[in-house]
Amino acid sequence: MPVERLEGVQTGRSGEQGEEEVKRGVLLSRLDKAVSWARKQSMWPVTFGLACCAIEMMATGAADYDLSRWGMELFRASPRQADLMIVAGRVSQKMAPVLRTVYDQMPEPKWVISMGVCASSGGMFTNYAIVQGVDTIVPVDIYVPGCPPKPEMLMYGILRLHEKVRTEGRVT
Amino acid sequence: MTAAQLAERVRARSSDVVVQRGEAMLVVERDELLEVLAWLRDDPELRLDFLSSVTATDRPGHEPRFWVVYELYSGEHRHRLRVKVGATEEAPRVPTVTGLFPTADWHERETYDFYGIVFDGHPNLRRILLPDDWEGFPLRKTEELGGVNTRYHGAFIPPVDRRTS
Amino acid sequence: MSDLGAHASAELTADSTAELRQETMVINMGPQHPSTHGVLRLLLELDGETVVSCEPIVGYLHTGIEKNVEYRTWQQGVAFVTRADYLSPFFNELAYCLAAEKLLGIEAPPRAQLLRVLFCEMNRIASHLVWLATSGMELGAISMMLYGFREREQILDIFEAATGLRMNHAYVRIGGVVMDLPEGSTGRVGDFLETMTGRIDEYERLLTKNPIWIQRNAGIGVLPAGDALAFGVTGPTLRASGVARDVRRDEPYAGYETFEFDVVTREGADCYARYAVRIEEMRQSLRIVEQCLERLREPGPVMVEDPKVRWPAVLEVGPDGIGNAPSYITHIMEESMEALIHHFKMVTEGISVPAGEVYVPVESPRGELGFYVVADGSNRPSKIKIRDPSFANLQAVPEMVRGGLVADTIAVIASVDPVMGGVDR
Numbered sequence: 001m002p003v004e005r006l007e008g009v010q011t012g013r014s015g016e017q018g019e020e021e022v023k024r025g026v027l028l029s030r031l032d033k034a035v036s037w038a039r040k041q042s043m044w045p046v047t048f049g050l051a052c053c054a055i056e057m058m059a060t061g062a063a064d065y066d067l068s069r070w071g072m073e074l075f076r077a078s079p080r081q082a083d084l085m086i087v088a089g090r091v092s093q094k095m096a097p098v099l100r101t102v103y104d105q106m107p108e109p110k111w112v113i114s115m116g117v118c119a120s121s122g123g124m125f126t127n128y129a130i131v132q133g134v135d136t137i138v139p140v141d142i143y144v145p146g147c148p149p150k151p152e153m154l155m156y157g158i159l160r161l162h163e164k165v166r167t168e169g170r171v172t
Numbered sequence: 173m174t175a176a177q178l179a180e181r182v183r184a185r186s187s188d189v190v191v192q193r194g195e196a197m198l199v200v201e202r203d204e205l206l207e208v209l210a211w212l213r214d215d216p217e218l219r220l221d222f223l224s225s226v227t228a229t230d231r232p233g234h235e236p237r238f239w240v241v242y243e244l245y246s247g248e249h250r251h252r253l254r255v256k257v258g259a260t261e262e263a264p265r266v267p268t269v270t271g272l273f274p275t276a277d278w279h280e281r282e283t284y285d286f287y288g289i290v291f292d293g294h295p296n297l298r299r300i301l302l303p304d305d306w307e308g309f310p311l312r313k314t315e316e317l318g319g320v321n322t323r324y325h326g327a328f329i330p331p332v333d334r335r336t337s
Numbered sequence: 338m339s340d341l342g343a344h345a346s347a348e349l350t351a352d353s354t355a356e357l358r359q360e361t362m363v364i365n366m367g368p369q370h371p372s373t374h375g376v377l378r379l380l381l382e383l384d385g386e387t388v389v390s391c392e393p394i395v396g397y398l399h400t401g402i403e404k405n406v407e408y409r410t411w412q413q414g415v416a417f418v419t420r421a422d423y424l425s426p427f428f429n430e431l432a433y434c435l436a437a438e439k440l441l442g443i444e445a446p447p448r449a450q451l452l453r454v455l456f457c458e459m460n461r462i463a464s465h466l467v468w469l470a471t472s473g474m475e476l477g478a479i480s481m482m483l484y485g486f487r488e489r490e491q492i493l494d495i496f497e498a499a500t501g502l503r504m505n506h507a508y509v510r511i512g513g514v515v516m517d518l519p520e521g522s523t524g525r526v527g528d529f530l531e532t533m534t535g536r537i538d539e540y541e542r543l544l545t546k547n548p549i550w551i552q553r554n555a556g557i558g559v560l561p562a563g564d565a566l567a568f569g570v571t572g573p574t575l576r577a578s579g580v581a582r583d584v585r586r587d588e589p590y591a592g593y594e595t596f597e598f599d600v601v602t603r604e605g606a607d608c609y610a611r612y613a614v615r616i617e618e619m620r621q622s623l624r625i626v627e628q629c630l631e632r633l634r635e636p637g638p639v640m641v642e643d644p645k646v647r648w649p650a651v652l653e654v655g656p657d658g659i660g661n662a663p664s665y666i667t668h669i670m671e672e673s674m675e676a677l678i679h680h681f682k683m684v685t686e687g688i689s690v691p692a693g694e695v696y697v698p699v700e701s702p703r704g705e706l707g708f709y710v711v712a713d714g715s716n717r718p719s720k721i722k723i724r725d726p727s728f729a730n731l732q733a734v735p736e737m738v739r740g741g742l743v744a745d746t747i748a749v750i751a752s753v754d755p756v757m758g759g760v761d762r
Contacts, residue, residue: 047371051398051758052423052504054375055467059493062470062486077371092761094303095368095376095397102369124416128310128318129302129401148504193439193695223569224698224707225724243696243709243724247566247580250587254696275569278732286403301396301761311404318401 033166039083039109040165042071046082048102050089053116056148057088065151070158079105084161085138086154090118091131103138111165113157114140117147173217173251181217182253197254202266205257209272212244212253220244220253223269226279228259228287230313237261238289242269259289268294286311361389366746368397374471374750375757377731386742391735395728398761403721410687410716411437412648416507418708421723422759423504424467427453427460428701430509433721435590436697436710437511440690443646448637449513450592455526455629456496456508457591457699458622462533463492464702465615465622469540472612472751476553478544488536491529498522501659511688513640516652516659523630530623530630537619544612554609558737558749561606568736569729572704573618574753576602577610584700596625608752615754618702646688649680687716696724703727703754725759 049057061067061075076082079102091099103112114134117123120143122132134140141164144157173181175196179189186208188199200208212220224243231237236258244253259266268291269276280291281300288309291297299306308315367378376397382389402421406414418433419426431453438444445453466485473481493503499518500506508514544550560570562578575582583600585593601617603610640647653662669677690712698707704726713719730753737753738746 046369048369050376051400052420055423055504058470058482059486059490062490063483064487064490075371079369090398090400092397092399093306094399098368098397124420125400125402125405126317127401127405128316129399129404150503193442193693195695197694222566224696224705225709225722227709227722229711229720241709241722243707247582247587252588252696254694273569274567275729275732278728282728299396301399303396310401317404317408 036166036168040162043084043111043162043165044074044076044082045072045084045086046079046102046106047075047077048085048087048099050087050091050095051118053088053119053148056151057086057115057154060151060154065155067155067158070162072158079103080107082106083109084111084113086113086115087119087134087138087140088115090116090123090125091134091137092129093131096131096137099134100137111141111161112138113142113144113154113161115144115146115154115157116149117145120145123147173249175251178218178251178253181215182212185211195252195254197256199256199258202257202259205255206267206269206272209242209244209255209269212255213272217249218253219246219248220251222247223273223275223279224252226269226276226283228283228289230287230311232261232313235260238264238287240266240283240289264289265292266290267292270294285309288312371475374755377750377755377757377760379734379746379750381743381746383743388738388741388743388746391738391746393731393734395731395757395760398757400758400762402762403723406718406721408717411511411690411718412687414718414721415510416505418721418723419505419507420758421762422701422703422706422725422727422756424464424756424758425460425701425703425706426505427457427509428699428706429723430507431457431591432697432699432706432708433710434509434511435699436695436708436721437690437712439695439697440693440710440712441511441646441688442691443512443641443643445513445591445641446638447592448517448633448635449639451629451632452514452518452639453509453591454593454596455626455633456499458625458629459492459495459526461622461702462619462626463489465619466492468615468702468751468754472748472754473544475747475751476550478547478550481540481543484536484540484543488533491532495522495525495529498525510640510648512643512646512648513638515640515648515650517639518633519654523633526626526630530627533623534620537616537623541616545616550612551609553744553748554612554752555605555607557608557741557745558752559607560733560737564736565606565733568733570704570733571729572701572726573601573611573614574704574730574733576600577614578606579604584698584705588698590697590699596628598622598625608748611752611754644679649683689714689716690718698724701726703756703759704730706759723759723762725762727753727755727757727760731755731760 061073067073114120119134122130142157142161144154146153175191175194179191179196182198183189190197212218222245224245227241229239238259240257240259242255257266268280280294283289284297285299285301362383364381364383366381368376378394380392402417406417415430418429421429466489470482470485497503499522500508560578562580565575565578579602581600581602586600598621601614603613651662651665652659669680692712692714694711696707696709698705706726707724709722711720737749
C-alpha cells in the first residue's frame with residue numbers, strides 16, 4: 001500500500017531501510033521512537049465484537065480488568081477514528097465482506113488482533129458457515145487463542161502488540 | 173391435558189396421532205394442513221394458539237424425504253402438540269401458515285434456507301441466515317459439512333464429516 | 338456559472354419541493370454498530386427522523402451449529418450448543434441435556450438438578466446484568482456499564498471456580514453435571530447474595546425514577562399482548578405486556594415446581610415495563626438461589642449411575658487445574674482393563690440414544706428456549722433445532738419501532754435484549 005514518505009519517519013520494515021534510517025542520525029531515530037511510543041500509547045479499538053469473545057472484550061474494558069490503563073477503553077464506533085481492530089468472535093461468511101470493508105475504512109497505521117480461536121482459525125466450527133481464520137481476509141498482527149480468552153489473555157495480547165509497535169516501528 | 177388425553181381429542185379429527193416419550197405427535201397431509209391447524213387453534217379444549225417453532229427433518233432415501241415439523245403450544249391449557257407434514261424430494265412444497273400464525277414468517281424462511289422447502293403463499297420467501305447468493309441448502313443430509321482439510325507433515329486429517337470415529 | 342444559477346432558481350418551484358419531501362430515506366444501521374447488541378442489521382426507512390418501516394436482516398453470525406452437532410457424539414454436542422446463545426450458556430446446555438435425557442428415559446439425580454437450577458438462575462442474573470449494562474450505555478447511562486460488569490465478575494468468579502470457564506462452560510452433561518461444587522463455593526454464593534441485593538437497589542436508585550430514563554423508555558416501543566403472542570414473543574418482553582407466561586411455572590423442569598418464586602409481569606408493554614420486569618426477575622432469581630443454597634447442604638451424587646450413560650471421568654481439582662482424580666487414573670491404568678476400555682469407548686464413541694424425537698422448552702433470560710432433538714439410535718444426534726427466543730422476539734421489532742424516532746429504535750432493541758448468537762446460531 002503506497003504511503004507518503006514523511007521526512008525522518010520510518011515507514012518500511014526491511015533491515016536495509018532500517019540501516020539507512022540509522023545513518024540519518026540520532027535525532028531522527030529518536031523521532032522514530034517517539035512516534036512509535038505515541039502510536040502504542042493510546043490505541044483506539046473499533047467496535048468489532050461479534051460473539052462470545054465480544055463479551056469478554058467488554059469485560060476487559062470494564063472495571064475489573066480495566067483497559068483504560070492503556071488508554072484503550074474508548075471503543076470508537078467509526079473505523080475512521082480507530083487504529084486497532086480486535087476481531088472478537090466467529091466471522092461468518094455473510095460477515096466477511098463487512099469485516100474487510102471496515103478494515104479498509106480504517107486509516108493507516110492500523111493493526112489487527114484476532115481474538116479467540118474462532119477468529120484465528122475457525123475454532124471448533126470447521127463447517128460451511130465460518131471463515132476458517134480471519135487472516136484469510138485481513139492481515140493479523142497478534143493471535144489470542146482461547147474460547148473465549150480470559151481478559152488477562154487479551155490484555156497480554158494487547159501488551160505484546162504494544163511492544164511490537166514500539167520496537168518495530170511502522171506495521172502495515 | 174396430558175399427552176394421552178390430547179391424543180384422544182385430536183384422534184376424533186385426524187387418526188394419525190402417536191404418543192411417544194410423553195409427547196403427542198400428529199401427522200397430516202399437505203392438503204389438510206391449514207384446516208387442521210385452524211381447528212387445533214380454535215377448538216376450545218385444545219386452543220393450540222402459539223406456534224413455537226417450524227423446522228424440517230431430512231432422511232434421504234425415505235418417502236417422504238422431508239418432514240416439516242410444527243411445535244404448537246396452548247397458553248390456556250399448557251399442553252403441547254407436534255404436527256408433521258411430509259414433503260417429497262421432487263416437490264418439496266408445503267402451504268404457509270403465516271396466515272394463522274404470523275410468527276411462522278421467519279421460521280419458514282429459515283426452513284427454506286436450510287432445506288429448500290418452498291412454502292406456498294409466503295409473503296417474503298428469501299434466505300434469512302445465509303448470504304443471499306448462497307447456493308445449496310446446507311442442512312440437507314446430502315450436503316457436506318464443509319470446513320478445511322489439514323495437511324501437516326504428511327498426515328491428512330479429513331473434515332469432520334469424513335472422520336471415522 | 339450564472340447560467341446554472343438561473344436554471345437552479347427556475348427548478349425550485351413549490352411543486353418540485355413538495356415532491357422532494359415525499360421521499361423517504363433508506364438507511365442502513367449495522368451490522369457493525371455500537372448499539373445493535375451484536376451483528377444485527379436494520380434497514381430503516383426514514384421520513385426525517387421518524388421511522389416509517391424497519392426490516393431486520395440477520396444471519397451475520399450464522400455458525401452452522403445445528404449441522405455441526407449432527408457430526409459429533411451426543412456428549413460433544415454440549416460444547417457446541419452452549420455457544421449458541423452465548424450470554425446464557427447454561428440454559429442451552431440444560432435444554433439439550435434435558436432433551437437427551439428425555440430420549441434416554443433417565444433423570445438426573447436430585448443434587449444435579451439443584452446445581453443446574455443454581456447455575457441457571459445465576460446465569461439469568463448475569464445475563465440481565467449484561468442487558469442492564471449495555472442498555473444503560475446505549476441510552477446514555479454509561480456508569481451502568483461499569484456497574485453491570487462489576488457484579489457480573491463476581492458471578493463469573495463463582496462459575497470459573499466450579500466449571501473452569503467464565504463462559505461457555507459445558508458443565509451440564511447428559512445425566513447430571515460434570516463436577517460437584519468445590520470447597521467454599523456455597524460461602525461465595527452466600528456472599529454474592531448479600532451484596533447483590535444491595536446492588537440491585539443501587540441500580541434502581543440510579544434509573545427507576547430518573548426522569549431521563551423514564552423519558553427515553555416510557556411509552557416507547559409499545560407491544561400489545563395480542564401482537565406479542567402472534568409474533569411468537571416470549572420471556573420478559575411478553576411478560577411486560579401483561580401475559581404471565583413462564584416455562585418454569587407452566588411446564589416445570591429440573592425441579593422448578595419445588596421452588597417458590599413469582600412470575601413477574603407489568604402492564605405497560607413499553608420499554609420501561611420491560612426494564613422493570615427484568616429488575617424484578619433478578620430479585621426473584623436471588624430468591625431461588627437462596628433456596629438452592631439451603632438444599633445443597635445435603636450431599637449426593639451429581640451424575641447418574643448408569644454406566645452406559647454417565648460420563649466416565651471422575652474430576653478433581655489438582656495442582657494443575659481440573660482433571661481426572663489420581664485415584665481414578667490409577668484405577669483405569671493399573672487396576673482394571675475393562676474400566677479403561679469402557680472409558681475409552683465412552684469418550685470416543687459416546688452413548689447411543691434410542692430413536693425418537695422430543696421438544697424441550699426452558700425459560701432462558703430472553704424467553705422460551707426450545708430444543709427439538711431427533712435421535713436415530715446411533716451415537717450422533719440425527720437433528721437438532723434450537724428454537725431461540727430472540728429469533729421470534731426480533732420479528733416484533735418492526736412493529737415496535739414504527740412511527741418512532743431513530744433514537745427510540747435503539748431503546749426498543751435494547752429492551753428486547755436479543756443475542757445474535759441465538760438468533761443466527
